[in-house]
Amino acid sequence: xxxxxxxxxxxxxxxxxxxxxxxxxxxxxxxxxxxxxxxxxxxxxxxxxxxxxxxxxxxxxxxxxxxxxxxxxxxxxxxxxxxxxxxxxxxxxxxxxxxxxxxxxxxxxxxxxxxxxxxxxxxxxxxxxxxxxxxxxxxxxxxxxxxxxxxxxxxxxxxxxxxxxxxxxxxxxxxxxxxxxxxxxxxxxxxxxxxxxxxxxxxxxxxxxxxxxxxxxxxxxxxxxxxxxxxxxxxxxxxxxxxxxxxxxxxxxxxxxxxxxxxxxxxxxxxxxxxxxxxxxxxxxxxxxxxxxxxxxxxxxxxxxxxxxxxxxxxxxxxxxxxxxxxxxxxxxxxxxxxxxxxxxxxxxxxxxxxxxxxxxxxxxxxxxxxxxxxxxxxxxxxxxxxxxxxxxxxxxxxxxxxxxxxxxxxxxxxxxxxxxxxxxxxxxxxxxxxxxxxxxxxxxx
Numbered sequence: 001x002x003x004x005x006x007x008x009x010x011x012x013x014x015x016x017x018x019x020x021x022x023x024x025x026x027x028x029x030x031x032x033x034x035x036x037x038x039x040x041x042x043x044x045x046x047x048x049x050x051x052x053x054x055x056x057x058x059x060x061x062x063x064x065x066x067x068x069x070x071x072x073x074x075x076x077x078x079x080x081x082x083x084x085x086x087x088x089x090x091x092x093x094x095x096x097x098x099x100x101x102x103x104x105x106x107x108x109x110x111x112x113x114x115x116x117x118x119x120x121x122x123x124x125x126x127x128x129x130x131x132x133x134x135x136x137x138x139x140x141x142x143x144x145x146x147x148x149x150x151x152x153x154x155x156x157x158x159x160x161x162x163x164x165x166x167x168x169x170x171x172x173x174x175x176x177x178x179x180x181x182x183x184x185x186x187x188x189x190x191x192x193x194x195x196x197x198x199x200x201x202x203x204x205x206x207x208x209x210x211x212x213x214x215x216x217x218x219x220x221x222x223x224x225x226x227x228x229x230x231x232x233x234x235x236x237x238x239x240x241x242x243x244x245x246x247x248x249x250x251x252x253x254x255x256x257x258x259x260x261x262x263x264x265x266x267x268x269x270x271x272x273x274x275x276x277x278x279x280x281x282x283x284x285x286x287x288x289x290x291x292x293x294x295x296x297x298x299x300x301x302x303x304x305x306x307x308x309x310x311x312x313x314x315x316x317x318x319x320x321x322x323x324x325x326x327x328x329x330x331x332x333x334x335x336x337x338x339x340x341x342x343x344x345x346x347x348x349x350x351x352x353x354x355x356x357x358x359x360x361x362x363x364x365x366x367x368x369x370x371x372x373x374x375x376x377x378x379x380x381x382x383x384x385x386x387x388x389x390x391x392x393x394x395x396x397x398x399x400x401x402x403x404x405x406x407x408x409x410x411x412x413x414x415x416x417x418x419x420x421x422x423x424x425x426x427x428x429x430x431x432x433x434x435x436x437x438x439x440x441x442x443x444x445x446x
Contacts, residue, residue, distance in 0.1 A: 124248065362396040
């Protein structure tokens with residue numbers, strides 16, 4: 001017991017979430033109290049009682065709800081539409097409210113107006129003097145990480161990212177295991193991780209610096225998970241540990257569904273911690289940042305094929321951006337040559353692997369030379385369907401989708417100069433922990 005207590009004392013505590021919820025899709029009440037109308041002009045300064053909350057359905061969004069207990073004639077004539085935006089009266093960052101505070105309560109009256117409106121600003125508080133910031137991720141996969149302490153329980157749940165004087169610790173939430181079980185059985189949205197951002201030199205930072213880092217983290221985590229996971233609801237603290245700023249918005253979170261990803265749950269710590277500095281070095285270039293934003297946006301959107309043809313089109317857009325980014329100008333005229341040269345430049349094999357037999361069968365039937373030629377022909381047929389030409393089998397289109405999204409993952413990893421292992425979506429029946437070395441580790445890139 002004494003040895004375990006020493007182990008507990010030597011293990012860092014997990015980062016505490018500032019916001020939480022216990023059920024999939026349960027709203028998070030951020031504020032309850034007086035709200036001041038900011039638009040239109042005739043309502044400017046009017047104070048109503050209400051709440052501000054992050055609601056997950058139908059898609060994640062933050063808005064305000066308010067109640068008017070003694071409506072005037074103008075309120076009734078406006079049909080609850082007179083107040084189009086509000087802000088909280090206080091600028092203090094208060095603790096999370098109870099779920100029952102979502103709907104403002106009022107004593108029974110003959111006529112009561114309940115309405116929903118927008119926030120005039122999603123940021124509240126003082127925008128400078130930050131010593132620490134926290135943020136939350138939703139639906140991010142649980143990765144075997146470093147040890148952290150939850151009370152008297154130890155879990156391997158921390159990932160640490162370092163770049164240019166910044167340190168980001170990402171921990172699972174205390175209820176992440178039950179949240180994952182809920183997501184796998186019911187889908188929806190759950191906060192699964194909480195992150196902490198600090199400067200290594202303890203220099204204070206401001207909202208502008210934090211926003212830029214959060215933007216980069218959002219795209220990094222989306223590329224890792226193959227889906228948008230946030231960050232959502234960041235909160236900043238001063239040197240005394242008081243919350244002084246918050247951003248009440250959900251910039252992009254996809255509902256949970258099983259997805260392919262290059263990230264492996266067992267090896268994910270080494271994969272992500274080694275990729276982050278080089279990813280950020282690429283992101284730090286303004287032109288490269290713009291390309292990464294586009295590629296990861298289309299990649300994440302294509303990574304769940306509710307319609308395989310739509311997913312293929314989105315993936316082909318991301319692939320074409322990567323081709324132009326890699327090759328520059330002038331570009332070869334033939335699309336298959338562009339893709340072939342891009343793969344060769346990064347040391348990625350051009351052949352169709354044996355694990356995609358239906359795509360290989362279509363390639364052989366049409367005498368297409370290799371993977372780039374097959375994908376180029378399929379892209380043309382999907383984007384420009386010809387009724388006179390027989391439709392390609394759905395199984396071959398599924399194989400093509402796997403191949404093109406696999407190419408996207410490898411090209412992005414190559415651009416970021418990643419040399420570790422990855423989970424190869426082209427291999428069937430993988431188990432957790434089964435990874436491949438990136439192909440350019442064993443063959444030169446040109």
